Amino acid sequence: MDIKEFFEQSSGKWFAQRTHYNLASQAAGSSKAEIEIEFLAVDAPEIVQLCEQQHVSSAQACGGLKISWDNSVDWGGTKEKGFAILVAVPDSENPQTGKFLRGSSNPKEQSLAGDYAIGEDEALTLTLENGSLHAEERLWFASPNLRLRSSFVKNNGRFSDSTFYSEIRRMVAPAT
Template sequence: MDIVNFFEKVEGIWFSQRTTHFSPDQPSQTGQTLLQITRVNLSESRVVDLCQQASANPDEAVVALLIQQESQQSTYRTSAPVAQGPTLLIGFKSEDEASGKFLSQTGQEAIVPGHYQLKDEVLTFTIRTDEFQSDERIWYMNPNLRMRTSLVKRADGFQMSSFCSELRRSSK
């Protein structure tokens, strides 16, 4: 399987059940998210604009996804909706078709560059900056059930890890 095939599998509406652990001294959280993931035409202006802003060649993009989410998170005593703007994710060509670079931007936040690797049908996204590092892994148990883990570490010592099980509600 190559990266384009993997990304084709993610399209649809997903229900995500999440558990998040923080370190140090913060309570764990649980949450639910409804994710709507759609492919975006590579020639759309928002894809080309994001590539140009990041000094990336839009002709080297192989896939673009728009990820919209509605989240609800809970701690031991509270439950609250969490607002987050849509995320545009763009994957680029690579020599081996199993790894390469990506860009993502959520709402009007800064553009985040990273690296992806697809190995043994597990996709790993890696982001490294001076302020933080993030690793996220996604794999499928079957076409309508996927698992996702993430680990975020900040320079100030803060750490967060999460596990999500995600069920596809519809394919588009």
């Protein structure tokens, strides 16, 4: 599986459950969200704009994702809606690795760039380093309709956050 196939398989509507641990404060929490993932072609305006912001030619990209979330299904939680754009720029010599660009619907967040790799197990690992911050997220499919994610964040070389997600694809019943 290459990055484009991984992105295409991720497309759809998902119900997500998240468990989060903040190691610094020793706090744990869980939440739920509705996620919609849309595959974007390389000429999509969102991809072109994000590539321009990161000084990357959109011709080098192989596509991207628009990931929208709404956690209003989580009773009692802080309500959040938003989206992120993720663009893959494969390495020309080894397309199982490359750069990824990330943009956000939050104007206070700057766009970011990191690295990706798809392992022999077809899991996608995203790695981001920004100063003393190191973040890593691993995504994989347990089945075509069950996607799992785990992530951790290190600040100044120390683990600060760990999160696990399970995402179940929403299926549409056929018309009768």
